[in-house]
Amino acid sequence: MNAVVAPESSLARVRSQVLDAAGIADHDLERALGALMRGTVDNADLYFQVSRQESWTLEDGIVKEGAHSIEQGVGVRAMSGEKTGFAYSDELVVPALLQASAAASAIVRQGQQGRVQAWQPRSGHRLYAPIDPLPTLTDDDKVALLQRIDSEVRALDPRVKQVVASLAAAHEVILVCASDGAMAADVRPLVRFNISVIVEQGDKREQGYAGGGGRFGYEYFTPEQVLEYGREAVRQAVVNLDAVPAPSGEMVVVLGPGWPGVLLHEAIGHGLEGDFNRKGTSAFTGRVGERVASDLCTVVDDGTLPNRRGSLNVDDEGTPTRNTVLIENGILRGYLQDKMNARLMGTESTGNGRRQSFAHTPMPRMTNTYMLAGPHHPDEIIASVKKGVYARNFGGGQVDITSGKFVFSATEAYRIENGKLGAPIRDATLVGDGPTVLNRVSMVGNDLALDTGIGVCGKEGQSVPVGVGQPTLRIDGLTIGGTGGDE
Amino acid sequence: MSTRTALSLENGVVSLQEKVNDALRLARQLGASQAEANASFGTGFSVNVRLREVETLRHQRDQGLGVTVWLGHRKGSASTSDLRPEAIEESVRKACALARYGAEDPASGLADADKLAKSIPELSLYHPWAIDPAAAIELATTCEAAALDFDPRVTNSEGASVSTSESLRVYGNSHGFLGSYPESDHSISCSVVAAQDGAMETDYEYAVARDAADLPGPAEVGAEAGRRTVARLGGTKLETCNAPVLFPARVARGLIGHLLSAISGGALYRKSSFLVDTLGKPVFASRVTIDEKPHLLKALASAPFDDEGVATTERRLVDAGVLGGYLLGSYYARKLGMQSTGNSGGAHNLVVHSTGETFADLLRTMDRGLVIADLMGSGVNPVTGDYSRGASGFWVENGQIQYPVTEITIAGNLKDMFQGILGIGSDVDRRGAVLTGSILLEQMTIGGS
Ligand SMILES: [Zn+2]
Numbered sequence: 001m002n003a004v005v006a007p008e009s010s011l012a013r014v015r016s017q018v019l020d021a022a023g024i025a026d027h028d029l030e031r032a033l034g035a036l037m038r039g040t041v042d043n044a045d046l047y048f049q050v051s052r053q054e055s056w057t058l059e060d061g062i063v064k065e066g067a068h069s070i071e072q073g074v075g076v077r078a079m080s081g082e083k084t085g086f087a088y089s090d091e092l093v094v095p096a097l098l099q100a101s102a103a104a105s106a107i108v109r110q111g112q113q114g115r116v117q118a119w120q121p122r123s124g125h126r127l128y129a130p131i132d133p134l135p136t137l138t139d140d141d142k143v144a145l146l147q148r149i150d151s152e153v154r155a156l157d158p159r160v161k162q163v164v165a166s167l168a169a170a171h172e173v174i175l176v177c178a179s180d181g182a183m184a185a186d187v188r189p190l191v192r193f194n195i196s197v198i199v200e201q202g203d204k205r206e207q208g209y210a211g212g213g214g215r216f217g218y219e220y221f222t223p224e225q226v227l228e229y230g231r232e233a234v235r236q237a238v239v240n241l242d243a244v245p246a247p248s249g250e251m252v253v254v255l256g257p258g259w260p261g262v263l264l265h266e267a268i269g270h271g272l273e274g275d276f277n278r279k280g281t282s283a284f285t286g287r288v289g290e291r292v293a294s295d296l297c298t299v300v301d302d303g304t305l306p307n308r309r310g311s312l313n314v315d316d317e318g319t320p321t322r323n324t325v326l327i328e329n330g331i332l333r334g335y336l337q338d339k340m341n342a343r344l345m346g347t348e349s350t351g352n353g354r355r356q357s358f359a360h361t362p363m364p365r366m367t368n369t370y371m372l373a374g375p376h377h378p379d380e381i382i383a384s385v386k387k388g389v390y391a392r393n394f395g396g397g398q399v400d401i402t403s404g405k406f407v408f409s410a411t412e413a414y415r416i417e418n419g420k421l422g423a424p425i426r427d428a429t430l431v432g433d434g435p436t437v438l439n440r441v442s443m444v445g446n447d448l449a450l451d452t453g454i455g456v457c458g459k460e461g462q463s464v465p466v467g468v469g470q471p472t473l474r475i476d477g478l479t480i481g482g483t484g485g486d487e
Numbered sequence: 488m489s490t491r492t493a494l495s496l497e498n499g500v501v502s503l504q505e506k507v508n509d510a511l512r513l514a515r516q517l518g519a520s521q522a523e524a525n526a527s528f529g530t531g532f533s534v535n536v537r538l539r540e541v542e543t544l545r546h547q548r549d550q551g552l553g554v555t556v557w558l559g560h561r562k563g564s565a566s567t568s569d570l571r572p573e574a575i576e577e578s579v580r581k582a583c584a585l586a587r588y589g590a591e592d593p594a595s596g597l598a599d600a601d602k603l604a605k606s607i608p609e610l611s612l613y614h615p616w617a618i619d620p621a622a623a624i625e626l627a628t629t630c631e632a633a634a635l636d637f638d639p640r641v642t643n644s645e646g647a648s649v650s651t652s653e654s655l656r657v658y659g660n661s662h663g664f665l666g667s668y669p670e671s672d673h674s675i676s677c678s679v680v681a682a683q684d685g686a687m688e689t690d691y692e693y694a695v696a697r698d699a700a701d702l703p704g705p706a707e708v709g710a711e712a713g714r715r716t717v718a719r720l721g722g723t724k725l726e727t728c729n730a731p732v733l734f735p736a737r738v739a740r741g742l743i744g745h746l747l748s749a750i751s752g753g754a755l756y757r758k759s760s761f762l763v764d765t766l767g768k769p770v771f772a773s774r775v776t777i778d779e780k781p782h783l784l785k786a787l788a789s790a791p792f793d794d795e796g797v798a799t800t801e802r803r804l805v806d807a808g809v810l811g812g813y814l815l816g817s818y819y820a821r822k823l824g825m826q827s828t829g830n831s832g833g834a835h836n837l838v839v840h841s842t843g844e845t846f847a848d849l850l851r852t853m854d855r856g857l858v859i860a861d862l863m864g865s866g867v868n869p870v871t872g873d874y875s876r877g878a879s880g881f882w883v884e885n886g887q888i889q890y891p892v893t894e895i896t897i898a899g900n901l902k903d904m905f906q907g908i909l910g911i912g913s914d915v916d917r918r919g920a921v922l923t924g925s926i927l928l929e930q931m932t933i934g935g936s
Binding site for chain 1: 537540541542543544545546547548549550551553562563564565566567568569574577578581582584585586588589590591592595620643645680686687688689719722724727757758759763861863864865866867868869870871873875876877879893894895896897898899900932933934935936
């Protein structure tokens with residue numbers, strides 16, 4: 001699926017699409033960066049973005065609405081020590097660019113104009129084809145796909161009473177040029193399919209949800225693929241019809257493979273982002289080289305997986321993404337960095353500088369975060385538990401970086417009794433402590449799986465697409481919060 | 488229709504109205520039977536000061552136009568942040584093209600013409616703040632200093648922020664409605680870190696107002712951030728138990744927020760709500776009464792009309808525990824065989840009546856139980872009302888706070904929780920769409936070690 005396009009020609013194409021169309025020439029970029037590089041400014045950058053998105057939603061068996069949006073603009077940033085000045089404009093014209101540069105540079109007192117390095121085009125990876133995914137299916141076929149899945153899902157089980165399905169695509173073109181000479185462009189396709197169903201049995205009602213996607217065109221959503229999402233949504237809803245209240249208290253918890261890797265994202269990932277560690281506000285601050293997990297655990301953040309939702313050819317500062325080892329056999333190895341925090345911590349960017357859009361400032365963010373496979377068969381892991389909980393699917397999670405406390409909500413979970421799966425249990429929240437939870441990992445499965453391409457990570461009001469993954473894990477003690485009482 | 492203008496956004500009003508009219512005209516020319524357009528413009532800045540030094544200065548300037556067209560009862564929408572005529576034209580064409588692929592849906596269309604706002608009440612929502620970044624930096628510095636100096640255990644900071652923004656929204660539709668009003672929002676916030684015995688805790692405090700004159704002093708905000716943070720130090724886990732739980736006003740807003748999602752038209756129509764078919768039935772304890780007051784002067788969720796131009800009106804939403812209405816826009820109102828309640832886009836100031844007690848009174852009534860400081864995670868099932876979230880807070884014995892607790896869960900079902908409300912404090916938090924005092928619940932399951 002990876003069309004091979006030389007990055008230089010990709011940069012040239014994006015330049016003409018974004019800059020030439022707006023009448024912005026090289027000397028305008030130099031002028032804008034020159035205006036930013038005043039006084040004590042260490043680094044400055046311009047981030048151009050042109051994106052188009054569409055979504056199609058089906059409810060009641062009909063496509064109720066198609067929606068389309070265009071977003072474009074330029075974000076302008078000047079950094080001096082720990083200071084950042086930022087402004088943006090949603091008009092892509094030279095005067096607006098210069099005005100934004102003047103506003104952003106007000107963070108430092110005026111001084112001599114600094115030096116802007118000669119631009120060196122950065123060749124990023126070629127992890128996905130530089131395509132516009134919106135026209136990869138005709139509008140008629142998008143509508144037909146949604147209608148077909150609606151009738152197929154209703155036919156799966158007569159208890160299905162409501163189906164809401166949606167199809168969405170984004171075509172994002174970005175170009176970043178910085179005073180340190182970085183100049184890079186990226187064309188980022190992203191597609192997504194979601195389905196949620198409501199099932200009814202007697203007076204009980206439950207909801208099930210599934211979906212997936214990644215950086216490719218709509219052709220990924222073959223009839224078989226879409227039906228698989230539909231089956232999964234119905235299966236989850238039906239399982240929960242028979243769910244009993246979850247227990248509460250501390251228990252042995254086995255987490256399933258794939259999306260439950262949201263545990264790593266919350267418990268570990270956020271706490272290892274460079275900004276919190278530079279400021280000393282993370283529970284992981286100053287702990288590189290220390291044991292933070294059992295020696296079965298190796299956790300990475302890998303932005304270089306082909307076609308994944310969390311992958312990027314270059315990050316939003318023009319740095320190629322990497323595979324960064326966060327925890328190696330239980331020992332904390334490093335943090336996720338953007339340029340500013342790397343500079344202040346005396347290290348280099350790991351290609352994790354990401355932003356929601358031109359109207360937001362970059363921060364260290366995760367890409368695809370997962371734990372490598374271990375030696376145990378998943379059946380062996382469940383069989384090892386006398387009494388506990390098996391959590392197979394999750395809603396979302398949240399973490400307090402400073403105290404290290406995190407939560408995540410199970411949407412499909414079962415009791416384990418004498419090594420066997422028992423009754424499904426109702427929605428239960430699991431809480432734990434990031435710096436200690438992985439020390440309690442006593443078994444790691446050989447079944448590493450990544451999620452289906454549904455992750456959205458929120459930080460300081462900015463959302464970015466991410467991926468997570470893990471093999472089956474046994475954790476010897478995590479607090480679970482249900483209404484079923486302590487046992 | 489009414490076109491109140493305001494000084495610094497004045498040019499904006501005229502130009503946005505023209506853009507809305509242009510979009511509606513073009514939609515008609517392209518064969519739309521109905522159309523609506525929404526244009527907005529906003530501007531402002533924020534500063535963040537960390538450890539007594541300026542950290543960020545962010546200038547903000549947003550604009551956008553969204554258009555929805557109907558060909559018969561088939562709907563298409565498009566939006567753009569580029570407001571040049573050619574971009575608007577492209578959006579209208581795109582919306583029309585998308586509508587051709589939509590299915591005929593008799594409930595789909597503009598709000599009924601007789602429901603649209605006929606006059607636009609002055610709600611005092613626009614009070615520009617004549618402040619420059621240098622002065623904002625000074626306020627933020629004072630705010631953070633009060634937090635850092637509150638207690639020697641406050642050792643680090645995420646910083647203090649001051650932000651100001653003003654915006655203008657114009658909504659028009661092919662019934663001939665054209666309404667607009669300017670708004671402002673200003674805020675001060677502070678978040679610090681405290682440490683004790685090698686463990687760190689963080690918390691924050693914030694203030695937000697339409698009029699900067701209504702903001703508390705920056706030192707007051709900072710000191711409260713310091714107090715909240717230090718209070719969390721030394722938290723322990725609890726034994727798993729059942730006990731009463733007190734949601735302080737700040738957290739209680741979220742509890743009532745779950746009501747709002749459950750009685751919104753879409754959730755009810757899709758039956759993805761635990762309150763399906765509860766109109767006229769007791770969903771709360773009889774001591775609970777809630778009004779919706781869209782026209783409160785200067786309030787954060789006040790609005791003269793909703794997202795469809797429908798006039799907003801004051802009403803009693805919950806009367807002595809009995810649910811008196813839903814939150815409906817036109818589409819789901821038609822689907823449910825009802826009328827729009829002027830809630831396309833959400834609720835406008837839900838005022839929960841206090842049962843008269845102070846926070847201290849509620850603590851005494853509770854005697855022994857949990858006061859929530861902070862909730863984490865999204866563990867609420869909208870279909871069943873099952874509720875399970877991570878929490879930290881304070882353990883109470885003999886009506887007095889004893890010690891902080893952390894890494895626990897609280898669980899219950901929202902139906903039982905709403906019925907189990909024992910009291911609503913007079914300590915109203917006005918910083919959002921729900922205005923409520925602290926809420927005491929009879930019992931929840933607390934998960935600990
Ligand atoms: Zn996240």
